[in-house]
Amino acid sequence: MPILETQKLSKHFGGLIAVDQVDYSVEKGELRSIIGPNGAGKTTFFNMIAGDLPATEGEVIFNGENVTGLATFERSHKGIGRTYQITNIFPKLSVLENVRIAAQSRKTTFNLWTGVSSHRELIDKADDIIERIQLADKRNDLGGTLAHGEQRYLEIGIALATDPQLLLLDEPTAGMSPEESQQTAAFIQSLADPLTIILVEHDMEIVLGISDKITVLHNGKFLAEGSVEEIRENEEVQRVYLRE
């Protein structure tokens, strides 16, 4: 059974059809990529999976369950985590708090009678993740004071702290130097399996290096889907990318 399936998923903004009847299916543990030129509908597609935008038509099925009508926070609890194209963290909370607050969402929300510091297991879990995203030495710095690349990592850390089964990464290497991008690619690869990852990227290098399967989105429609070699040799894809 695929972990994520979309059936005829569409999004219309007035007369503009941003995503057009997309059928998509991802198996558990895969690292998939979606590429496409600007305005192809990649982020809109993500927004509909994570629940940031309601779908105009079609269905999103996660783990065999129709989640189309669920709110974003409910989908998060089902196991869909995401990051954003534009860094989206809690700028005036410390790195630890950023991650801890995400981990806390799995445990307790309306807990008014205990102190934050008494929930040791959440702090331990957050520290664990901070170690993984290599920000241990900046644990107590405010999120907003980190360098751009570090903030991108922090955002992945926030998403990881919610124990997702499916992680949607929207251009994780945006604004990074080539070396940083390579490191990030390796980091993303290390996260995959058992985690299922869908990656939206502009940077072809990254995508070709780490993806199990690539999907090309163009004008809201799927143009091609296949392994790295298949996509590389696909004439239609070359045409779309060369014309750019």
Next chain:
Amino acid sequence: MSNGNTGNRFTPKDFWAWFFEVFDSYGVIILGVFLLIYPFIFSGLLESIIWLEDNDYEGMAEALQTFRGFVPSTPLMIQILIFSLFGMAFNILLGNTGMLSLGHSAYFGVGGYTLGLMHAWFKKGTPVYPWITDTFKLFPLEFSIISAIIVSAVFSWLIGMIASTKRGVYFAMVTLALSMVFYYAAQTFDDLTGGTDGLGGLANMRMGTLNLRVGIMDATITYYFVFVIVVAATAIIWQILRSPYGQVLRAVRENENRARNCGYDTAKIRLMAFTLSGSLAGLAGALSIIYGESVPIENIHFITSGQIVIITLFGGAGVFLGPAVGSFIYWYLRQLMSTEFVKYLAIFQYWEAWVGGIFILIVLFVPQGILGTINNWTLNYRTKRYIERLEHESESASATESEES
């Protein structure tokens, strides 16, 4: 504490070091003790004036009398305490959740009217079941204060259902508009609320459990009654803000979208913050009735909402005790200008303009508020001390190393 200065002269640097040290470690305790003994300070002052007059020390009595004008009276301190609580309740929203409500007078007023109306209704001669009046007569203040909290919680929950779906300026305008509905309701049903005259003549402000008579007859007892409740409510707010839920509030303030994506039902979280804040504002409103034994209609007017925004920003939005400091500054300045300064300069009768001017200066130059700024200074000072210590340690470490080699 050594600051590296030679000689025994007390330099400004020493003063600041001393100030930050004391502020940091004992600030809250000093404040608490000061508030605890305040009525005695004030009544001691009054008594010594009388004593001096009786013993023909006219000059000293007069000097002390002038000085007395600059000391906040116990009733003013009651007001300051109540608005501290109101401000801290308001700060749950403004400073911690990032919601600017311009309609908090509604809950403050509703709390006051609940207490007032219960005292006005449930007395002899009112056509209600006798068991109601009888039970109420046993514990009038207990019942009415708890009811005030419940009623204002219900109203803030209902208003919150509408308003907390909006954000930013829309939220501010919706809360403002709905609070004015309360004001006009209070004005329209004047046979119930006393209309623009307010609801007066509330006798028997009595606490049954301790057989305590509070009210205008005894400022000191009223002060302590209010003090205990304000301290307890402050402790509750403090606990709320240090809890996991309090942390979620800050996450919502920082980035609601991200909080939602982390799996938080932010609509519910905002609504709950609004209700908590509203019910504590209702408690403050109920307390504000006790000393005056009447409910002025201004309590429910927008002016009160504006006041609490000013008080909170004076002290510092998001700073826990900020509104307490703001409340003191606001009421003290107001009192000073309208009763003391005006004796020397008539222009001080327009105290609103002066307070407004100070408000503008604070927003422009110390946007973190007065307590927020002092807190920042203390933090800077502490960081500097810490770095100095680290440098000192590394220096002495390298010194021992070179000695060894």
